[in-house]
Amino acid sequence: MPDLGASRSSARRGRMVDVTVWAAILLIGAMHYALALRVEDFFTGDTTYFELARSLLTHAGYGFNARAETVMPPGFPAFMAALCVTVGCRHAVFVRAVIVCSTLGVLASYELLRRLQGRTAATVISLLLIASPGLFLLETRMVMSDLPYMLTSLSTLLLVQRLDQSRYSRPGPREEGGR
Secondary structure, three states, X not given: OOOHHHHHHHHHHHHHHHHHHHHHHHHHHHHHHHOOOOOOOOOOOOHHXXXXXXXXHOOOOOEEOOEEOOOOOOHHHHHHHHHHHHOOOOHHHHHHHHHHHXXXXXXXXXXXXXXXXXXXXXXXXXXXXXXXXXXXXXHHHOOOOHHHXXXXXXXXXXXXXXXXXXXXXXXXXXXXXXX
């Protein structure tokens, strides 16, 4: 018979590791948020998404320069348009929103990796990712869709993994005479 006390202790240690890693990711994400470029309205080559968001807000169709946009999907510009309506239409707002998406994306990556590869791999990979200078530069300088896309993709993969796991963990269908 397995020792229930040992398995509970192990589960408790695992939860403590999870909480510690989540806290570290959130702390580093908060530092990124606080250290973000403080220029309020200076777009540095990242005006495409802003212009597409503005076209959605003005009901001018999805595009700019009198041309419909056929390459870039409207998800990120719609997100930016929603930010314009609710929080404000400034570069600093968009940069900080990207930082929040990035931090949540790393949390989602930790959860997905933890379920697929174990806590050790998930911890190492996620903490290296959130602490990398490359990610900091990407998320705190320009308004690009890459990091919100990372959040969306990893959240979708996490959801699919959970659905797949629940599908296989359910008991099989009852036999007709088994009621």
